Amino acid sequence: MTELVQSFLAWTEAHPGWALLVLYLAALLDAVFMIGVFVPAGLVLFSVGALVALDVLPLWTTIVVAAAGGVSGDSISFWVGHRFGRPLFDHPWMQRRRKIIERAQTFFDQHGGKGIFLARFLGPLRAILPTVAGASGMRWGLFLAADTVAALGWAIAFILPGVVFGASLGLAAEVAGRLALMLVCIALLSWGTVVLTRLGLLSASVYAERWAGWLLDASRRYRRLGLFGAKLADPQQPETPVLMLMAVVLGAVGGLALYLVGSPALHEYPWPTDATVFQGLRELHSAYGLSVASLFLHLGEWPVYVPVATAVLVSLVVQKKMRAAAHWVAAVGFGWALSLGMTLIPTLPAPFVYFDLPAPPGYSERDLVLAIIIYAFLPVVLTTRQPLQQRGFDYGWAGIIIVLIIAARLYVGAQWWSHALIDLGIALIWAALLGLGLRRHRPVRILRGETLLVAAITLVAATSLQWAADLQRRTEQALTPPRVTLTQWETTGYQAFPTLRQDIAGRPRQPFNLQWSGALADIEAQLRADGWSPPPSAASSDVLRWLSNPEDVGELPVLPQIHAGERELLRLRRPVSGDLNQQLLLRLWASGAKRSDGQPVWIGSLVLQESRAVYGGLMHYPLAVAAYSPGRAFAFANPRYRPDYGIHLLSTPAVGEPSP
Incomplete structure (x- = not known):
């Protein structure tokens, strides 16, 4: 998922036009007569501001695009009012919105051109006042001048808070992308909820009486089942029993x-x-x-x-x-x-x-x-x-x-x-x-x-x-994380850790044949010095290598694996001597426990992989063919084998600690 987020941000940076098009359309719809009541574009602008802070979108271009969308939507609304005039507000569909239209008319009569600027920052009036202005005979040039200034101020007012928030996320580089994505998700969820709720409420207000009448009619046609509808919809009957x-x-x-x-x-x-x-x-x-x-x-x-x-x-x-x-x-x-x-x-x-x-x-x-x-x-x-x-x-x-x-x-x-x-x-x-x-x-x-x-x-x-x-x-x-001494871990403590990996659905998969104690950076350094290296990642163009048939299995990307909802934190490979079609693959997951000296304990698997043709030879992928003994794999280590659990224990000593 993190690679997906990074790919999305990279794609947005490489194709800012699409992101800016979405922003333009949101700002436009927010300003269209009556439609804008159901489209709170402020949340979209705030989210885009967070992307600006992450250097995915340019600041001033984003502000100009948002303002242009607002001006375009206001112009459509102004044209609607100018084209249809006051009879538009007398349409039967407008009767349920009579109060807000009257408020907009009163506001425009009081403030005139200044009201165009002020209404841009007043949610309910923003999508109505331009139409009222057009129907009231306001000159197009005056409207456009006031609206352009208002739209620029509106875009800045809603985008800059998102920029500030997104910039604060940069203080934690490891989680910035995740937090930015969470921000966007929360904003989109909130926006979608408001839009759907308002649309649902609008539909209910239009059809409520019709539905109530249908229930009453059903109660007359179907005496037994209809009693439910009658007692709920008929004001003269008690509703508690039903x-x-x-x-x-x-x-x-x-x-x-x-x-x-x-x-x-x-x-x-x-x-x-x-x-x-x-x-x-x-x-x-x-x-x-x-x-x-x-x-x-x-x-x-x-x-x-x-x-x-x-x-x-x-x-x-x-x-x-x-x-x-x-x-x-x-x-x-x-x-x-x-x-x-x-x-x-x-x-x-x-x-x-x-x-x-x-x-x-x-x-x-x-x-x-x-x-x-x-x-x-x-x-x-x-x-x-x-x-x-x-x-x-x-x-x-x-x-x-x-x-x-x-x-x-x-x-x-x-x-x-x-x-x-x-x-x-x-x-x-x-x-x-x-x-x-x-x-x-x-x-x-x-x-x-x-x-x-x-x-x-x-x-x-x-x-x-x-x-x-x-x-x-x-x-x-x-x-206070779980603690265990080195001696306890090597004698009985290893039994507290899982022996099988759980996949994304919780199903048991390959066994864990390895537990390792020590700092992850030290473990990786020792492995790299012994000839281990990261396999190609399953991201961007590397996945195209699956469509080829390379002589060396080490050229094929390796997908991450899940255990109990967590991905492995270390994934390294080493070729098998004399066979380019085979490799050893090591994966380590955090166990959540530490030694008494603060060194974490890791659980993992060591398997032998070879390149296999899948999907009728269309793709080639490295598949595990057997578990591999850590005692044969690490020249620098002296693993202790526990046959009752089928695992090897390895320990990287902490500073000042003698090697076990």
């Missing part, structure tokens, strides 16, 4: 889906997609990335969402909004029951358990369902009888929180991808059913600002406490 029944049905459907997807009785190993997602995110791990992921992870843990749910309930009771409070209790109570019921379904253990990795902070197997229900239903309660624009904002931030929680759980190995999708679907369906019941049965407006403020303060306080405690625990764990 909600309780739907909770039971959802629990059964969710449990069945989890069983079919993740039951050990049906699947001995994870689904290929689950394993691929887990391994891809493991490649992005870094100390900073795990710290950021733990912050988002805490949002979905009970010490955070329980105080938030309690604070919202107290706020509703204080406001005497008892129907909203009752629906809130139903959301949390039935959500907890759903989580508890789904916990009883036997599934493969979480990825970190499956691969024997450290547990994420505050891990709980089914927290995700209840957390999604709380964060998804909160904007429903907050925006009851609120305008569409306000609902779009609240649903947007709720969607971002949910997506970041899921991404964090996948990143740290607390959830399989397929299980997360099932949890998400069940939780959103339950929140939607509750929302339908709440909005169709005597809904009342609550004090949105006060309730949101209480929930936000509680969320920040609880998350901060959890994150601080997590940082302290991880710091203490980093200071």
